[in-house]
Amino acid sequence: MSFAKKGYEFLREIGLGPRNSGCYVNGAWKARGPVVATLNPANNQIIAEVVEGSLEDYEEGMQACFDAAKLWMQVPAPKRGEIVRQIGDALRGKLQQLGRLVSLEMGKILPEGIGEVQEIIDMCDFAVGLSRQLNGSVIPSERPNHMMLEMWNPLGVVGVITAFNFPCAVLGWNACIALVCGNCVVWKGAPTTPLVTIAMTKLVAGVLEKNNLPGSIFTSLCGGAEIGQAIAKDTRIPLVSFTGSSKVGLMVQQTVNARHGKCLLELSGNNAIIVMDDADIQLAVRSVVFAAVGTAGQRCTTCRRLLLHESIYQKVLDQLVDVYKQVKIGDPLEKGNLLGPLHTASSRENFEKGMEIIKSQGGKILTGGSVVESEGNFVHPTIVEISPMADVVKEELFAPVLYVMKFRTLKEAIEINNSVPQGLSSSMFTRRPDVIFKWIGPQGSDCGIVNVNIPTNGAEIGGAFGGEKATGGGREAGSDSWKQYMRRSTCTINYGNELPLAQGINFG
Numbered sequence: 001m002s003f004a005k006k007g008y009e010f011l012r013e014i015g016l017g018p019r020n021s022g023c024y025v026n027g028a029w030k031a032r033g034p035v036v037a038t039l040n041p042a043n044n045q046i047i048a049e050v051v052e053g054s055l056e057d058y059e060e061g062m063q064a065c066f067d068a069a070k071l072w073m074q075v076p077a078p079k080r081g082e083i084v085r086q087i088g089d090a091l092r093g094k095l096q097q098l099g100r101l102v103s104l105e106m107g108k109i110l111p112e113g114i115g116e117v118q119e120i121i122d123m124c125d126f127a128v129g130l131s132r133q134l135n136g137s138v139i140p141s142e143r144p145n146h147m148m149l150e151m152w153n154p155l156g157v158v159g160v161i162t163a164f165n166f167p168c169a170v171l172g173w174n175a176c177i178a179l180v181c182g183n184c185v186v187w188k189g190a191p192t193t194p195l196v197t198i199a200m201t202k203l204v205a206g207v208l209e210k211n212n213l214p215g216s217i218f219t220s221l222c223g224g225a226e227i228g229q230a231i232a233k234d235t236r237i238p239l240v241s242f243t244g245s246s247k248v249g250l251m252v253q254q255t256v257n258a259r260h261g262k263c264l265l266e267l268s269g270n271n272a273i274i275v276m277d278d279a280d281i282q283l284a285v286r287s288v289v290f291a292a293v294g295t296a297g298q299r300c301t302t303c304r305r306l307l308l309h310e311s312i313y314q315k316v317l318d319q320l321v322d323v324y325k326q327v328k329i330g331d332p333l334e335k336g337n338l339l340g341p342l343h344t345a346s347s348r349e350n351f352e353k354g355m356e357i358i359k360s361q362g363g364k365i366l367t368g369g370s371v372v373e374s375e376g377n378f379v380h381p382t383i384v385e386i387s388p389m390a391d392v393v394k395e396e397l398f399a400p401v402l403y404v405m406k407f408r409t410l411k412e413a414i415e416i417n418n419s420v421p422q423g424l425s426s427s428m429f430t431r432r433p434d435v436i437f438k439w440i441g442p443q444g445s446d447c448g449i450v451n452v453n454i455p456t457n458g459a460e461i462g463g464a465f466g467g468e469k470a471t472g473g474g475r476e477a478g479s480d481s482w483k484q485y486m487r488r489s490t491c492t493i494n495y496g497n498e499l500p501l502a503q504g505i506n507f508g
Contacts, residue, residue: 005045008104010100014101015198016195016199018049019049020048020195021051021198022052022053022223023053023057024061024198024218025053025064025216026060026215026219027064027208027209028215030057031050031053031054031057032054032056033054033057034051034052035050035051036052036194039344041106041342041343042331043376044345050194052191053227055227058223058231061186061216062157064216065157065217066157068184069156069157071214072154072179072184073153073183077132077181077182081127081130081131081180083208083213084128084176085124085128087124088124088128090206091117091120091124091203092121095121098117098196098199100114101113101199102114102117102168103340104332106164106167106343107298107342108296108340109339110333112294112295116167119169119172120171120172123172123477124172124176126462127176127179134152134181135152137149142502144496145497145498146492146496146500149493152488153182154182154486155181156236156237157184157186157236158175158178158184158185158238158241158485159185159187159240160186160240161188161252162189162190164192164193165300166299168197170266171200173465175218177482177485180482181485181486182486183239184219186219188221189220189221191224192343192344197220197222198220198222201218205218232252232255233259235261238261240252240261241264241474242263242264242266242267243265243300245267245268249472263472263474265472265473266474267422267472268300269300269302269422269424269471270305270394270420270421270424271291271301271424271447272303272305272417273287273307273455274427275312275316276430276435278430278431279431279453281312285320287429287453287454288320289320289323289324291303291457291458292402294457295340296339296341296399297400297401298342299457301424301425301456302456302457303457305416305417306320306402307407307413307417308406309413310407317366317383317404325367329378329381339378341376342378342398345377350397350399351399354392354399355369355370358384361392362387363384363385363386363392363403364384366404367382368401369384379399381402383402383404384403385405388419393405414443414444417445418445422470422471423448424449424468425447425448425451427455427456436452446468448465448466460478462477463478464480465478465481
């Protein structure tokens, strides 16, 4: 059996075929659910077929994963780090093919697809170093002959539910850290990017097999909402990481909290770039184009609102409109294209509906605003002049649509930035130190990511990634995000013969 298109033959190099089992459970590939076709968003033609998982597959895989956790948590952390190092090396060996697959199945341009896989490699490197630094604290005790200390122990199993826009990078943020922390992982990838899920899992499974470790340490399933719901409800999973919309994330959080589990949420963003009157305009324009057009506006960190100081408003806007008209749209695998398709046909329909809503709320379309007539899901990058008070501005339209608005004072700009329900990323362009420190301080941006003179997107893995308010409050990747994947115990040890009590209490 061969692929429908000759250009898809590279998929065999990463273990994919015309029909694929979508579940890796208990160390074996199997699936008993429906057969689905995965589509190329550039032409809506079938790439390959995938047999999705059933709830029976989930239960078999989850029980094996739960059992494997008892073994994996006893492996010394640096040894676990060595396994993650080998996963990174396996990814390096297939960087080009995996990046091409991300571009083909998700729709982002090839440099972004390769960059996404590189991000997981970077996370592997970070996690290897972290495996020797999962340090607790020694705390002075007020009691004689007593010692207090903190111990960090694995949770057991971490559930990871990822979205289509970063079909493998978000797994890397979570799984690399979870594994070195001593946890097993059960992963449900996005239902519209199953080939990425399968290819990634094959690489991880190969490393586990090479090291004579149970494959069930890393369990993955392709499937729909019923698999995600099973993960959210499962008491064997102490921590669930979910990436997706604020609406669905709230439902996941309520389900997990109802069983007293923990959630790590990466939800919607509605990110603003503020350009002050002293800004480097050329730098700002380049940053806005990347932040608003990159990944066809389907990043959670995409710039959706542009706030321009009134004194430079028209100058920046004219330059921006001119650049937008030159953006090359087309097949994301072809060199030179900057804007690929939206991920699905329904995304394209939502873009068209969004344009009608924008017009009904007084928005003025300066460029773009229409779909590209083709077999694929292409749309024109769009700039809209609109009031910051319009209801549509408060929502996240997952497309390359940029709302432009004017401000007079720094105070007004910060108020507009903070006026939306979401709180993921933000950026300001200025050269003035006093403005910079106001922006990053307690009366500045209320977002989890607060940048200066760079775009809202393209975060490095060394810092904690996540946002506030309706973005969910989760933190993944770098800094001390690892602490969410472990259980902290405060331990007090009495090595003497007396029993003095804290706070000087005398109990008989």
